[in-house]
Amino acid sequence: MQEVFTGLRDIVHTGMQWRYMPNDLLPWYAVYQQTQRWLDAGVFEERIRDVRMSLREIEGRNPQPRAAIFDGRTLPSSPESGA
Numbered sequence: 001m002q003e004v005f006t007g008l009r010d011i012v013h014t015g016m017q018w019r020y021m022p023n024d025l026l027p028w029y030a031v032y033q034q035t036q037r038w039l040d041a042g043v044f045e046e047r048i049r050d051v052r053m054s055l056r057e058i059e060g061r062n063p064q065p066r067a068a069i070f071d072g073r074t075l076p077s078s079p080e081s082g083a
Contacts, residue, residue: 003025003026004030004031004034004035007021007025007026007028008031008034008035010022018032
């Protein structure tokens with residue numbers, strides 16, 4: 001798993017194409033397939049949620065936000081944009 005994550009990190013960090021992954025890592029298609037499985041399973045979204053909750057706890061805040069701010073104002077458009 002560490003090699004898959006290292007390969008994925010290199011892809012994200014450099015922006016290189018999958019097929020140009022260094023030869024000292026797993027084959028590109030193995031890293032690609034595992035990444036697709038993780039994306040389909042929502043692993044990254046869950047990890048981001050966990051990190052956000054941990055950071056809120058470190059700051060002494062409630063791990064889950066209790067309020068949200070929505071901006072619901074409506075601005076008039078210009079005459080050039082139409083009705």
